Amino acid sequence: MRIGELAHKAGVDVQTVRYYEREGLLEAPARTGSGYRAYSPAHLERLNFVRHCRSLDMPLAEVKRLLELSGEKGISCDEVNALVRAHLARVQAKRKSLEDLERKLAALNAQCESGHRVADCGILEELIHAAHGEACACHPAH
């Protein structure tokens, strides 16, 4: 299987496959006489694993670690569990911060209806006003 077929089957760009090889996520495959990469089904399986982890938004460094761990069948899988839990915690934290953000933006959005001029725009007023309160509070004016 050449790189184009592999990439197509995994639903990724050819460049991405080469990138994963450079980053050590995909083993360097054999080469044909003319230097083309020749992949085995095992490569496709591994690439699909990587893509599935990426679809869960795991950083490549963690995917790499999971691949290493999955090779050592005998050892404890505690580290696998810890990786997934830590990633879940990150995603939860990010989701919560986006919820806050969403509330702030919705409030901002409600500050101005269309038809105003810039000088009267409630949104800009709010952005400028809010910015004032955010300066460094190290030396507050008593």
Place this chain on the structure above:
Amino acid sequence: MRIGELAHKAGVDVQTVRYYEREGLLEAPARTGSGYRAYSPAHLERLNFVRHCRSLDMPLAEVKRLLELSGEKGISCDEVNALVRAHLARVQAKRKSLEDLERKLAALNAQCESGHRVADCGILEELIHAAHGEACACHPAH
């Protein structure tokens, strides 16, 4: 005001201030005889505005546009409103996709309790299994 004081008051790194200048978000200030940047209070105000927009996670290109628009007091503020609405929509979409992700990761996390070995790890099993289903569906096996 020199760059350190400005940066401190706005709660940003000195490098970030210079970066904003390079990117055209902050006007280049006057210089002292020895080449130090000398800022006015107007610069601090503008920097605070930028930081507030960034705290709402707006891309710098949009912050720049908001700054341009806020200078043209007479024109309609429809574009301001549209920018904020579009950004809100992006944040909402991102939040929803993180909610999906969170559910998937929570389900994954439930696949394995600690104490297993890698060979029996439900999480890895699930990751590998799920990856199989994700290959390209262009040529399905009848």
Place this chain on the structure above:
DNA sequence: CGAAACCCTGTAGCCACTACAAGGTCAAAC
């Protein structure tokens, strides 16, 4: 035989910083 589709390497760009290197300037402490 020639065109199109594939492959190769290497490099640069995206975003919003952050960090470092290698130097110049200034105030105060000794």
Place this chain on the structure above:
DNA sequence: GTTTGACCTTGTAGTGGCTACAGGGTTTCG
């Protein structure tokens, strides 16, 4: 008066996960 230390300057490179391009070689089909 000099030396320390905190500040400032420019320029460059790194982060993550790709994506795009330049400038070539190979294979395949009609």
